[in-house]
Amino acid sequence: MTEDTPTVTLGRFFEQAREGTLTGIRCGGCGALAVPPKALCPECGARRWEAVPLSGEGTIDSYTIIRVAPRAHADDAPYAIAAVRLREGVSLLGRVVDVPLNALAVGLPVRFRPIVVKDRSAVGFGPA
Numbered sequence: 676m677t678e679d680t681p682t683v684t685l686g687r688f689f690e691q692a693r694e695g696t697l698t699g700i701r702c703g704g705c706g707a708l709a710v711p712p713k714a715l716c717p718e719c720g721a722r723r724w725e726a727v728p729l730s731g732e733g734t735i736d737s738y739t740i741i742r743v744a745p746r747a748h749a750d751d752a753p754y755a756i757a758a759v760r761l762r763e764g765v766s767l768l769g770r771v772v773d774v775p776l777n778a779l780a781v782g783l784p785v786r787f788r789p790i791v792v793k794d795r796s797a798v799g800f801g802p803a
């Protein structure tokens with residue numbers, strides 16, 4: 676029994692995200708698009724992935740304003756976490772940056788922007 680490893684690991688995903696590139700993966704089994712990378716296709720359970728560069732452009736599907744943050748992010752609160760539907764049709768959670776909280780709206784166009792703090796990177800979205 677052989678198991679193919681995903682072509683894009685989570686580590687590699689964040690490495691590329693830090694460089695400003697958003698990479699999704701497309702399932703070789705059913706064609707479903709996933710981001711960030713997963714070990715198994717959530718749609719069909721296959722492990723055959725193909726890396727797909729994503730535009731990083733999308734619109735806010737829903738959002739939550741975090742007013743009381745975990746201790747590590749306490750100084751940043753309030754801030755917003757949004758589920759963004761990318762142009763390619765897949766949704767991704769990220770932190771909203773440089774958008775005033777009162778300007779947040781479902782359907783607002785945003786663009787992927789890496790958030791790099793020290794040696795950690797995270798998914799962020801800024802104004803389109």
Ligand SMILES: [Zn+2]
Binds near residue numbers: 716
């Ligand atoms: Zn699949």
